[in-house]
Amino acid sequence: MVKLNLNELEKLRKNTKDECSTEIIVSMGTCGIAAGGNEVYDYFSKEIVKQGLPDVLLKKTGCLGLCYIEPNVIVKTKDQPAILYGNVNMETAIRILNEHVRNSQIVNDFVVAMPSEDIYCLCKKQPEKR
Amino acid sequence: MNRYIFLSEPGNRSSDLFFYIQKALAEKGLDKKIGLVRTQNVGFYSSMPVMRVIPDDIVYKDLTHENINRIIEEHFIHKKPVTQLLHKVASPYVRLENRNEYYKQFRIVLRNMGCIDPENIRDYIKRDGYRGLEKILKNKMTPDDVIDELKISGLRGRGGAGFPTWKKWKLTQEVPGDEKYVICNADEGDPGAYMDRSTLEGDPHSILEGMTIAGFAVGSRQGYIYIRAEYPLAIKRLEIAISQARELGLLGPNILGTDFSFDIELRWGAGAFVCGEETALIASIEGNRGMPRPRPPYPSVKGLWDKPSVINNVETYANVPVILDKGGSWFAKIGTETSKGTKVFALTGKTKNSGLIEVPMGMTLREIIFDIGGGIKDNKKIKAVQTGGPSGGVIPESYLDTPVSYESLQKLGSIMGSGGMIVMDEDDCMVDVSKYYLQFAVDESCGKCSPCRIGGKQLYDLLEKISKGSAVDQDLDRIKRIGQAMLKASLCGLGQNTPNPVLSTLKYFPEEYDEHIRMKKCRTGKCKDLVTYLIDPDKCIGCSLCALRCPVKAITGEKKKPYFIHQDMCIKCGECYNVCKFSAVKRD
Numbered sequence: 025m026v027k028l029n030l031n032e033l034e035k036l037r038k039n040t041k042d043e044c045s046t047e048i049i050v051s052m053g054t055c056g057i058a059a060g061g062n063e064v065y066d067y068f069s070k071e072i073v074k075q076g077l078p079d080v081l082l083k084k085t086g087c088l089g090l091c092y093i094e095p096n097v098i099v100k101t102k103d104q105p106a107i108l109y110g111n112v113n114m115e116t117a118i119r120i121l122n123e124h125v126r127n128s129q130i131v132n133d134f135v136v137a138m139p140s141e142d143i144y145c146l147c148k149k150q151p152e153k154r
Numbered sequence: 155m156n157r158y159i160f161l162s163e164p165g166n167r168s169s170d171l172f173f174y175i176q177k178a179l180a181e182k183g184l185d186k187k188i189g190l191v192r193t194q195n196v197g198f199y200s201s202m203p204v205m206r207v208i209p210d211d212i213v214y215k216d217l218t219h220e221n222i223n224r225i226i227e228e229h230f231i232h233k234k235p236v237t238q239l240l241h242k243v244a245s246p247y248v249r250l251e252n253r254n255e256y257y258k259q260f261r262i263v264l265r266n267m268g269c270i271d272p273e274n275i276r277d278y279i280k281r282d283g284y285r286g287l288e289k290i291l292k293n294k295m296t297p298d299d300v301i302d303e304l305k306i307s308g309l310r311g312r313g314g315a316g317f318p319t320w321k322k323w324k325l326t327q328e329v330p331g332d333e334k335y336v337i338c339n340a341d342e343g344d345p346g347a348y349m350d351r352s353t354l355e356g357d358p359h360s361i362l363e364g365m366t367i368a369g370f371a372v373g374s375r376q377g378y379i380y381i382r383a384e385y386p387l388a389i390k391r392l393e394i395a396i397s398q399a400r401e402l403g404l405l406g407p408n409i410l411g412t413d414f415s416f417d418i419e420l421r422w423g424a425g426a427f428v429c430g431e432e433t434a435l436i437a438s439i440e441g442n443r444g445m446p447r448p449r450p451p452y453p454s455v456k457g458l459w460d461k462p463s464v465i466n467n468v469e470t471y472a473n474v475p476v477i478l479d480k481g482g483s484w485f486a487k488i489g490t491e492t493s494k495g496t497k498v499f500a501l502t503g504k505t506k507n508s509g510l511i512e513v514p515m516g517m518t519l520r521e522i523i524f525d526i527g528g529g530i531k532d533n534k535k536i537k538a539v540q541t542g543g544p545s546g547g548v549i550p551e552s553y554l555d556t557p558v559s560y561e562s563l564q565k566l567g568s569i570m571g572s573g574g575m576i577v578m579d580e581d582d583c584m585v586d587v588s589k590y591y592l593q594f595a596v597d598e599s600c601g602k603c604s605p606c607r608i609g610g611k612q613l614y615d616l617l618e619k620i621s622k623g624s625a626v627d628q629d630l631d632r633i634k635r636i637g638q639a640m641l642k643a644s645l646c647g648l649g650q651n652t653p654n655p656v657l658s659t660l661k662y663f664p665e666e667y668d669e670h671i672r673m674k675k676c677r678t679g680k681c682k683d684l685v686t687y688l689i690d691p692d693k694c695i696g697c698s699l700c701a702l703r704c705p706v707k708a709i710t711g712e713k714k715k716p717y718f719i720h721q722d723m724c725i726k727c728g729e730c731y732n733v734c735k736f737s738a739v740k741r742d
Contacts, residue, residue, distance in 0.1 A: 027403030029411030086356015
């Protein structure tokens with residue numbers, strides 16, 4: 025990467041676009057990993073390759089603060105609000121991939137409400153029309 | 155689908171409310187347009203069930219059938235929210251316009267948790283990362299401008315003591331000379347506290363940016379992060395973050411093409427609690443044994459290698475970029491008169507939802523424990539909450555309506571501390587809790603000054619006597635006297651605050667100490683020497699459950715006849731007491 029100057033930073037900020045229409049974000053702080061987040065992450069990464077899902081971006085993130093329901097997984101799709109799942113084991117991960125990621129069907133029993141508002145971009149991926 | 159309803163119900167989720175809403179939506183022909191989702195809620199415990207409508211992002215309470223019909227009619231068909239049923243919970247301590255009023259928590263330090271990949275600098279930049287630094291350099295702000303902005307914000311040190319951050323920076327800035335250091339104290343060691351670890355693991359760049367801004371303000375070119383070696387993941391992510399920031403020219407020589415240069419290195423701590431004390435930390439970075447020295451001179455004037463050094467903790471630095479980006483006056487709209495901004499707490503212990511939370515200063519402990527934490531596990535009664543780890547104190551249930559701020563917690567004999575918050579219920583013995591913290595402080599005392607080295611051990615021995623039932627009334631006076639001496643004469647914060655847990659429990663729970671000393675009883679059964687478990691032959695039906703559960707096989711008997719506990723073998727674990735369905739096991 026080339027070193028940025030004062031004007032290029034803002035450009036980089038604006039030009040960094042989401043490359044994929046769907047994101048799977050796994051909470052992988054120490055707490056998430058201890059609760060099994062690693063296995064869930066590995067499962068998603070394998071399946072994305074195996075099932076050929078180039079439009080799905082798999083990401084790690086830090087602790088969301090919801091340590092009592094780790095591992096946590098967030099799924100953002102194009103026309104649905106960001107959905108946060110708690111207590112995701114392998115079984116739930118399989119359902120999330122097959123029902124939510126592939127077919128836009130929210131896996132009802134494992135959804136958790138987001139704990140706080142976001143001072144920067146409150147779930148930017150929500151549909152905008154009212 | 156253009157709208158979603160997130161329904162949160164208490165307890166088991168098989169109530170008919172979900173199906174009622176589903177049916178009502180279908181009757182109006184809205185079931186294709188409005189998605190219904192069941193969620194576990196975070197933050198509305200006292201008023202469940204509630205429903206959140208997305209993307210409008212508003213929350214309704216009082217969900218009777220009648221009200222649901224009304225919400226569907228007015229909100230979903232006529233697009234007018236039902237104002238009478240709105241459930242606004244926002245704290246009055248956030249005085250910002252356009253803020254969402256449906257959340258208890260307000261996240262500044264944890265702003266990027268769950269949104270960014272900590273190992274990818276672009277994610278951080280995209281969410282306005284490095285914009286605080288960019289603003290400073292672009293607008294040609296002077297170091298004084300930066301310090302003024304911090305002064306307006308009212309940010310105080312989040313490590314526990316609450317010294318105004320701008321003042322600390324100013325002191326260092328005013329010392330002449332160009333060799334100065336910026337140090338981040340990431341030596342988090344309080345039992346039950348992990349705010350800093352999570353911040354470093356989830357958003358390492360916010361610390362790097364905060365430190366770089368500090369470097370600019372005080373005129374330093376070099377920063378150090380002193381981090382515990384026990385945090386391997388945080389170290390790994392910090393190393394990745396530092397190398398990515400260097401690659402993009404956000405760290406190193408000539409940052410963003412300007413003539414400001416600043417770089418950061420990691421220094422690993424070897425796990426001594428006392429190294430969280432600033433002078434001991436500096437000694438440790440220098441390669442010496444981690445021991446505190448008397449202050450003044452303060453590190454701001456004479457710190458690392460005798461050069462002026464700014465030391466702040468992780469959470470303080472994480473606040474800095476936001477203050478520079480959004481402005482000091484924006485930040486000052488959050489919190490109380492004297493304590494501005496938010497505080498991150500690691501909420502642990504007997505609370506239902508343990509985890510990391512961030513709330514505006516001024517929120518009461520009760521709101522934190524019951525609304526965010528969801529109350530106490532197994533519907534037990536809360537007894538107290540401990541803040542500030544081994545240096546803090548215990549706050550009893552009757553003071554839970556105290557707002558969280560540096561002053562209010564200090565007034566109660568506890569401290570804000572770095573943010574550990576341990577909730578205790580009726581099963582916790584206050585003597586036992588104090589003993590635990592004292593044991594920790596005694597183990598971690600560096601031994602340099604005698605009040606801490608000897609006083610801590612004496613206090614521990616006295617508590618040991620109390621928990622064994624061999625103490626006398628005068629021992630309580632001794633505890634108070636030794637405690638006062640340590641408070642006054644210890645060299646550093648570790649020794650000065652070691653008596654806090656025992657002094658505060660003694661203040662708020664004198665009857666428990668009294669029971670231990672005079673009646674030789676421990677009501678919770680935690681002090682094992684004061685407890686005997688007996689089986690009441692009249693109540694025991696001989697089901698053998700206790701005998702099966704007993705880990706040392708101390709219970710014998712014949713089925714359908716009363717069982718018997720052999721006292722010489724009993725280890726007093728209380729397993730039989732908990733497991734008996736007929737209340738036949740007695741704790742005496």
